[in-house]
Amino acid sequence: xxxxxxxxxxxxxxxxxxxxxxxxxxxxxxxxxxxxxxxxxxxxxxxxxxxxxxxxxxxxxxxxxxxxxxxxxxxxxxxxxxxxxxxxxxxxxxxxxxxxxxxxxxxxxxxxxxxxxxxxxxxxxxxxxxxxxxxxxxxxxxxxxxxxxxxxxxxxxxxxxxxxxxxxxxxxxxxxxxxxxxxxxxxxxxxxxxxxxxxxxxxxxxxxxxxxxxxxxxxxxxxxxxxxxxxxxxxxxxxxxxxxxxxxxxxxxxxxxxxxxxxxxxxxxxxxxxxxxxxxxxxxxxxxxxxxxxxxxxxxxxxxxxxxxxxxxxxxxxxxxxxxxxxxxxxxxxxxxxxxxxxxxxxxxxxxxxxxxxxxxxxxxxxxxxxxxxxxxxxxxxxxxxxxxxxxxxxxxxxxxxxxxxxxxxxxxxxxxxxxxxxxxxxxxxxxxxxxxxxxxxxxxxxxxxxxxxxxxxxxxxxxxxxxxxxxxxxxxxxxxxxxxxxxxxxxxxxxxxxxxxxxxxxxxxxxxxxxxxxxxxxxxxxxxxxxxxxxxxxxxxxxxxxxxxxxxxxxxxxxxxxxxxxxxxxxxxxxxxxxxxxxxxxxxxxxxxxxxxxxxxxxxxxxxxxxxxxxxxxxxxxxxxxxxxxxxxxxxxxxxxxxxxxxxxxxxxxxxxxxxxxxxxxxxxxxxxxxxxxxxxxxxxxxxxxxxxxxxxxxxxxxxxxxxxxxxxxxxxxxxxxxxxxxxxxxxxxxxxxxxxxxxxxxxxxxxxxxxxxxxxxxxxxxxxxxxxxxxxxxxxxxxxxxxxxxxxxxxxxxxxxxxxxxxxxxxxxxxxxxxxxxxxxxxxxxxxxxxxxxxxxxxxxxxxxxxxxxxxxxxxxxxxxxxxxxxxxxxxxxxxxxxxxxxxxxxxxxxxxxxxxxxxxxxxxxxxxxxxxxxxxxxxxxxxxxxxxxxxxxxxxxxxxxxxxxxxxxxxxxxxxxxxxxxxxxxxxxxxxxxxxxxxxxx
Numbered sequence: 001x002x003x004x005x006x007x008x009x010x011x012x013x014x015x016x017x018x019x020x021x022x023x024x025x026x027x028x029x030x031x032x033x034x035x036x037x038x039x040x041x042x043x044x045x046x047x048x049x050x051x052x053x054x055x056x057x058x059x060x061x062x063x064x065x066x067x068x069x070x071x072x073x074x075x076x077x078x079x080x081x082x083x084x085x086x087x088x089x090x091x092x093x094x095x096x097x098x099x100x101x102x103x104x105x106x107x108x109x110x111x112x113x114x115x116x117x118x119x120x121x122x123x124x125x126x127x128x129x130x131x132x133x134x135x136x137x138x139x140x141x142x143x144x145x146x147x148x149x150x151x152x153x154x155x156x157x158x159x160x161x162x163x164x165x166x167x168x169x170x171x172x173x174x175x176x177x178x179x180x181x182x183x184x185x186x187x188x189x190x191x192x193x194x195x196x197x198x199x200x201x202x203x204x205x206x207x208x209x210x211x212x213x214x215x216x217x218x219x220x221x222x223x224x225x226x227x228x229x230x231x232x233x234x235x236x237x238x239x240x241x242x243x244x245x246x247x248x249x250x251x252x253x254x255x256x257x258x259x260x261x262x263x264x265x266x267x268x269x270x271x272x273x274x275x276x277x278x279x280x281x282x283x284x285x286x287x288x289x290x291x292x293x294x295x296x297x298x299x300x301x302x303x304x305x306x307x308x309x310x311x312x313x314x315x316x317x318x319x320x321x322x323x324x325x326x327x328x329x330x331x332x333x334x335x336x337x338x339x340x341x342x343x344x345x346x347x348x349x350x351x352x353x354x355x356x357x358x359x360x361x362x363x364x365x366x367x368x369x370x371x372x373x374x375x376x377x378x379x380x381x382x383x384x385x386x387x388x389x390x391x392x393x394x395x396x397x398x399x400x401x402x403x404x405x406x407x408x409x410x411x412x413x414x415x416x417x418x419x420x421x422x423x424x425x426x427x428x429x430x431x432x433x434x435x436x437x438x439x440x441x442x443x444x445x446x447x448x449x450x451x452x453x454x455x456x457x458x459x460x461x462x463x464x465x466x467x468x469x470x471x472x473x474x475x476x477x478x479x480x481x482x483x484x485x486x487x488x489x490x491x492x493x494x495x496x497x498x499x500x501x502x503x504x505x506x507x508x509x510x511x512x513x514x515x516x517x518x519x520x521x522x523x524x525x526x527x528x529x530x531x532x533x534x535x536x537x538x539x540x541x542x543x544x545x546x547x548x549x550x551x552x553x554x555x556x557x558x559x560x561x562x563x564x565x566x567x568x569x570x571x572x573x574x575x576x577x578x579x580x581x582x583x584x585x586x587x588x589x590x591x592x593x594x595x596x597x598x599x600x601x602x603x604x605x606x607x608x609x610x611x612x613x614x615x616x617x618x619x620x621x622x623x624x625x626x627x628x629x630x631x632x633x634x635x636x637x638x639x640x641x642x643x644x645x646x647x648x649x650x651x652x653x654x655x656x657x658x659x660x661x662x663x664x665x666x667x668x669x670x671x672x673x674x675x676x677x678x679x680x681x682x683x684x685x686x687x688x689x690x691x692x693x694x695x696x697x698x699x700x701x702x703x704x705x706x707x708x709x710x711x712x713x714x715x716x717x718x719x720x721x722x723x724x725x726x727x728x729x730x731x732x733x734x735x736x737x738x739x740x741x742x743x744x745x746x747x748x749x750x751x752x753x754x755x756x757x758x759x760x761x762x763x764x765x766x767x768x769x770x771x772x773x774x775x776x777x778x779x780x781x782x783x784x785x786x787x788x789x790x791x792x793x794x795x796x797x798x799x800x801x802x803x804x805x806x807x808x809x810x811x812x813x814x815x816x817x818x819x820x821x822x823x824x825x826x827x828x829x830x831x832x833x834x835x836x837x838x839x840x841x842x843x844x845x846x847x848x849x850x851x852x853x854x855x856x857x858x859x860x861x862x863x864x865x866x867x868x869x870x871x872x873x874x875x876x877x878x879x880x881x882x883x884x885x886x887x888x889x890x891x892x893x894x895x896x897x898x899x900x901x902x903x904x905x906x907x908x909x910x911x912x913x914x915x916x917x918x919x920x921x922x923x924x925x926x927x928x929x930x931x932x933x934x935x936x937x938x939x940x941x942x943x944x945x946x947x948x949x950x951x952x953x954x955x956x957x958x959x960x961x962x963x964x965x966x967x968x969x970x971x972x973x974x975x976x977x978x979x980x981x982x983x984x985x986x987x988x989x
Contacts, residue, residue: 030292033092035164039294040090041153042080043171044097044141047073048130050398052123058574060312065341066122067311070129074308077137078320080170080189088168092160092294095134096152099143103151105278112278113223120368125341129311132336136307138299140289147285150175154283157184159291168194172396177203178211178281188395189471203392205237213246216276225278226271228264234385235261246276301326309333369564371425373525378556379429380549382452387459390421390429391466397423399473401563402493404482405555407434407542410730411484412598412706412713416456417544419463420555422563428556432548433459453548464491473497475566477515477558480590480718484597492591499565501586504719505578506569509871509881513719519561522568527561528554581877584968585911586718588918592933593716593726595921599932599944600711601733603701604984607749612698615690615742622687629680636687639665645680652678675835690742697736697746704731716936722880723903724910726936734937738989748986757950759931760988761957761979763939765790766909767822769973774875774904775858776972779851784973791815797851798844817848821855822905824898859901866900874907875969876915912975913939916964923960929953942985954979 033039051072058068077095105112119127134141144152153176157167161183169176172188177200180186186195200208217236219227231239243249250269256262265272301324308317310333321328381387394400401422406414415434422428433456466472468491476482479498486493503513511517519525533554534541543551573579627633630649634641643663646652652673656664667688673681704712712731720727728734737743752758768790772780783793788803795814796803816833817825825833827842834841849856866872871881880903887893917936924931931953935942941961945953961977982988 030290031091031295032292033160033163033165037091037160037163037165038088038168039092039156039160039165039291040094040168040170041156042077042093042095042139043149043153043169043173043176044095044130044134045149046171046173046396047076047095048123048127050396051076052120052126062312065338066126067129067313069123069126070133070311071313071316073130074133074137074313075316076189077134077139078316078323081137082323088166090168090296092165092291093296094140094142094156094289094294096149096156097131097141097143098149099145099147103146103148104282105148108277109274111224125338128338128340129336133307133311136299136304138297138304140294142289144285144288147282151282151285152287154179154281155285155287156291156294158283163291172392174203174211174392175215175279175281178208178279179283180208203388204233206240210240210245212276212280213240213249215279216246216272217249219275220279223278225275226268227275228268228272230260230264232385233389234383246272299324302331303334305331306334307336310336366568369425369523369567371564373557373560374426375553375557377424377427378552378560380552381429381431382454382548384454384458384462387431387454387462390423391462394421394423395466395469395472398471399475401428401475401559401566402467402482403476403555403559403562404485405543405551406485407544411481411715412488412600412709414485415544416460416485416489418548418551418555419459420552420559422556422559425564425567426560428560430548430552430555431459432551434544435546435548435551436544460486460489460491467491467493470495475499475562477518477562477565480594480597480716483591484594487594487598494591496587496590497566497570498587498590499562499569500719501590502566502569502573502582505582505586505878506572506576507881508719508724508879509722510883515558515561515565518565523561523564525561528557530554578877578879581879584918585724585876585878585914589718589914592917592921593718596933596935597713597715599934600706600709600713601934601942601944602710602751602753603705603712604749604751605702605705607751608698608702611742611745611749612694615694615698619687619690619694622683622690626680626683626687629683636684637691642684646673650680652681672832675832689737689740693737693742693746697731698749700731701749714935721910722899723907724874724878724914725906725938726910726914728935728937733935744986747989748984750985752944752983755947757945757947757981757983758934758985758988759943759945759950759954759957759979759981760985761941761943761954761961761977762989763909763913763961764976764978766912766939766975767905768818769971769975770875770905770908770912771822771855771858773972774908775854777852777854781973791818794818794848794851798847813844817844821845821848823902862901862904863897866897872900872903874904874911875965876908876911878907878911880904880907909939912964913941913961915968916961917941919960919964920957923956924953927952927956929956931957940989942988945981950981954981 048069052069058071059065060067101113131141131143142152143149150173153169153171157169157179160167161181165183167184169179169184169186170189171186172195173186176186177195180195180197180200187193188195197208200211204211204214206214214233214236215225215227217228217231217239218233219225219229219231239249240246243252250265250272253262253265253269256265301321305317305321305324305326305328308320309328309331317328321331379386379390381390402419403421404419405417407417408414417434418430418432420428420430432453435453467474467486474493474496476493476496476498478500479493479496483493483496499518500513500515503518507513511521516527516529519527531540533546533550534543546554573582623636626636630645632645632649634645636642640662642665646665647654647663654663654669654673656666656669658664658666667685670681670685674685701712706713712733714728714733715730717727717729736746738747750758768780769784771777772784779793779797780790783790789811791811791814792803792806794817795801795806795810798814798817799810801807801810813834816830820830820833825845827838827845830836830844831838831841862872866882866885870883870885871879873879880900882896882900884892885896885900887896913936917933920933920941929945929949929952931943931945931949933941933943941957943953943957958977958979962975964975965971980988
């Protein structure tokens with residue numbers, strides 16, 4: 001291999017050790033390398049930066065020392081040591097680091113790596129710790145002034161190979177690929193794959209020994225290597241394969257047919273020669289530490305565990321101690337300090353206090369995320385080579401933001417138009433795969449000229465391994481949509497972080513969690529709107545008809561914003577101790593919902609058609625009755641005309657007004673009139689309900705049947721409510737009324753296919769059970785444990801009547817109060833619901849609190865807490881904010897207080913069913929069951945099950961649902977689930 005002309009060359013005509021090396025060899029314990037040995041050389045810099053960028057910043061709790069990169073590095077090194085194949089276990093192992101930025105290459109070319117920014121301030125003190133933790137693992141940490149780690153790796157690799165050993169270089173760095181040959185491979189630890197000559201050939205188009213020639217032509221802007229302008233890796237590979245070497249190419253540059261290429265090669269020949277010196281690794285470094293010193297030895301548990309405990313890595317320490325077979329509790333923590341860092345003083349002047357905040361995880365994240373949006377770093381990718389380079393960099397970095405662009409918001413029918421990825425703030429790319437112009441083809445210039453774009457299948461084939469790589473974190477905003485679209489192409493995004501869900505965990509109740517809102521709030525940036533790109537009104541087009549250059553700006557910004565939001569929000573998630581909520585209630589639910597949405601539910605078209613006809617006939621009949629009562633015909637759906645009939649023509653009274661001051665005819669007004677015996681009001685209410693059922697369900701559901709699957713696929717929104725309840729849209733299947741005959745008929749149109757049954761599993765009175773738990777209501781708890789009818793028991797407590805032979809009317813009153821209390825029902829509301837005087841209703845509520853004083857105490861405590869903190873929490877730690885809890889308007893303030901009382905109850909119930917849904921797929925799989933979870937409607941789950949598996953499935957479903965809170969929360973009352981199976985949803989409910 002070619003070596004470099006630099007002063008050190010004069011000191012080693014052979015590979016004989018220098019005096020310092022000889023001295024080191026005498027001092028170091030070890031074993032010389034011999035044939036059959038396995039030498040593992042870890043690229044320390046690659047591990048460091050991957051560890052640093054893998055997660056938001058982390059600090060030691062006791063003093064604020066930044067340790068995120070150290071933690072990630074230690075975890076990666078431990079994983080590497082534990083996962084090494086028995087046949088390739090190292091006999092010799094070392095981690096090789098860069099000693100500094102100045103090397104012999106800077107003497108050759110002072111501008112070498114001049115463009116590289118200084119390492120982040122919070123990373124600098126961690127370099128020393130990373131070297132110490134490497135040594136604590138019993139692994140040599142090697143570095144040498146004047147040489148890059150890559151040169152040391154090249155030298156040790158040559159020495160080991162010449163000694164007959166096999167060499168494994170732990171790195172995926174393209175600069176080290178020139179070292180690959182028989183007996184020397186690269187090992188990508190994150191992807192658990194080896195990189196041999198074939199993989200290098202795919203990456204560079206030339207064998208490993210020719211990689212420096214290709215790099216010399218292509219140059220590298222990151223390291224400020226000049227290369228030859230206008231020549232990329234693909235062209236460079238073609239030229240080297242044709243001419244054999246860089247020098248031969250430059251000697252024959254005048255023969256190149258393409259004029260521009262010929263001129264550039266002649267003009268920049270010396271730049272190419274210089275570039276080759278810069279990119280070629282020196283494999284004859286006079287190394288100070290001999291290869292024999294890398295002989296593997298077991299780590300000293302006292303040293304390693306003590307060091308990790310000193311860094312306060314509790315979970316990692318326990319895991320490593322378990323793997324080492326020692327008791328971590330018996331090993332004392334070491335004192336771990338860093339010479340380049342001092343903890344902030346307790347008393348500091350104002351101006352110095354700002355400096356001490358520079359290592360705060362949130363502060364560092366904010367600094368990274370608030371790079372100006374220039375869009376200058378966005379790239380439109382239209383060739384495979386460039387795409388592969390971006391994907392390679394994303395894999396090496398260990399995380400990237402991702403977003404797809406499609407033709408529709410319906411994930412089950414959307415076609416992929418392109419995808420974007422972002423690697424850093426203001427650095428993103430867009431890959432068009434489905435753009436067309438109105439007449440067909442891809443028009444980029446406006447004058448009819450076409451530009452190539454990648455084929456969808458080709459692009460997805462390149463993308464799939466990265467999206468499913470367990471070692472690379474994918475960042476997305478509303479990942480569920482992307483995952484569902486890609487699942488139809490055989491791709492699942494794993495693992496991922498979702499900025500929408502992180503925001504929801506942190507700020508539920510404060511604001512919405514869409515990208516535009518989050519960008520404005522956290523980045524002070526207004527994103528490019530979809531309408532600005534796709535047009536407005538009649539001029540609007542689908543995204544496939546947008547100019548790809550404009551699409552690149554729009555989609556690239558989306559990915560860029562997502563990455564920036566992740567930096568900020570993920571740091572807050574750690575800082576505010578909400579990781580558990582995100583990791584156990586939000587992130588794992590998204591893939592479950594994707595499977596449910598993709599499964600869809602079968603509906604009976606004929607049944608819906610019959611219902612539409614039935615509802616239409618009933619609507620016409622009601623209209624005739626309304627006309628008779630009004631003494632005239634009018635548009636029943638017109639609120640203005642209805643108001644004129646009710647209040648002018650019939651002389652009815654109501655003081656309620658609309659926001660614009662008009663006389664209100666909303667349902668509340670009509671219900672009050674109907675309760676007072678006004679027949680026309682009751683008829684209009686029936687008319688409204690039937691017209692809504694017809695338009696929303698019997699007619700709309702048919703339009704929602706997917707032509708490919710023949711099923712209805714609703715979409716579940718995870719961040720639409722403040723309390724954790726899911727919302728169903730397009731179509732909304734959660735608002736089908738279950739207490740009316742018409743609503744039940746609609747549910748009967750949801751059917752099981754032949755040979756299957758639908759199972760409906762419904763929590764019984766879950767919110768009352770949660771109330772009994774959180775308010776610690778002893779009487780309610782005892783009743784639930786004994787399996788009593790809770791409403792009958794409440795009636796007996798309140799009204800002093802025996803349970804046996806209780807009047808159903810009394811039970812109904814107790815039921816209304818039980819459920820009303822949860823939602824902060826007033827005396828006025830209860831009086832309307834039960835049709836009793838307001839005074840009587842007030843007495844009922846008073847009596848209720850006298851019988852169950854714990855509930856009143858809970859309400860008072862909750863109101864006091866929310867006034868002080870501005871939020872409440874569920875039993876699982878989900879936080880719901882109430883920013884208007886101190887509103888000056890008493891109506892708004894009272895509403896927020898009632899909502900705050902209800903949120904821990906409703907939110908805890910929602911969290912319980914989320915936990916059940918997350919555990920359900922694995923539980924069914926463990927039992928060998930083929931059931932599919934289709935729907936979640938409030939406290940109910942609906943499954944489609946093969947007939948022969950119905951009983952076993954119901955047993956599993958009930959068990960999972962009833963034990964969902966465990967082990968995080970041990971309920972003081974048992975949960976009860978009722979499950980039934982039938983051929984349609986209504987019969988199963």
